[in-house]
Amino acid sequence: MENQVFVMNHPLIQHKLTHLRNKTTGSKEFRELVSEIAMLECYEATRDLPLEDTQIETPMGMATTQVIAGRKLAFVPILRAGLGMVDGVLALVPAAKVGHIGLYRDHETLQPVEYYSKLPSDIKERDVIVLDPMLATGGSAIDAISIIKRSCPKSIKFMCIIAAPEGIKAFTEVHPDVHVYCAAVDEKLNEVGYIVPGLGDAGDRIFGTL
DSSP states (O other): OTTTEEEOOOHHHHHHHHHHHOTTOOHHHHHHHHHHHHHHHHHHHTTTOOEEEEEEEETTEEEEEEEEOSOEEEEEEEETGGGGGHHHHHHHOTTOEEOEEEEEEOTTTOOEEEEEEEOOTTGGGEEEEEEOSEESSSHHHHHHHHHHHTTOOSEEEEEOSEEOHHHHHHHHHHOTTSEEEESEEOSEEOTTSOEESSOSOHHHHHHTOO
16 A cells, blocks of 8 residues: 555645645635645656657757657546646646546435546546545545546546545555555544544535535
C-alpha cells in the first residue's frame, strides 16, 4: 500500500490545507484553496508523463527541448465536491477533457448511489485522473473507478485532498492498480462516516450549502 498512496507534504500544500480545515474559512476562500491545492497536487500526479525531444528555434538559435509525448489526459470529478478541483487541474492541463460521475452517499447505509455518468467519447485513448476532495469510507471512489474501468482508459489515478485510513484500506484492496494522491491521511472516520479531524463536508463548504 505504501507504494500505491502518495502523501504530498510540500510546504505550500500543507499551508493551504491548514486554512482549508479551519471552520472559520468562508465558502469563497474555501473554493479558492481547494482549486489551488488541486493544482499543486496535479503537478505531482503528472510527474510521470513521458517526454520526447523536439527542435525549436529560440531568438538565439536552434534548441533541442522536450514536450509531453502525445499523452492525452481526462479529469473526472465525482459530483458534486469533485467539481471544486476541476479549475485548478485545468489551469495546468487546459487541453484535457472532463468527464463527470454523479454519486451520492446514502446517509443510512453510507454506501454510494450512482445517478449520473458521462465520460469523453475517446476515453480509451486517455489517462484518467479522478477527483474528489475526500476519501472517507472509500465507497464513492471505488464505485467511480469501477465505472470508469468499464470504458478501458489507458490508466487511472485518484486524487483527493484528505484521506482516512479506512478509506485507503478499502480502496487499495479493490483497486490495487490505481495510485492515490492526497495531501494528508487523517486519524479516522467517526460514527457517521466523516473524516476526523478532516474539514467537514467538502461539498457543503465549497458551495455554501451548510
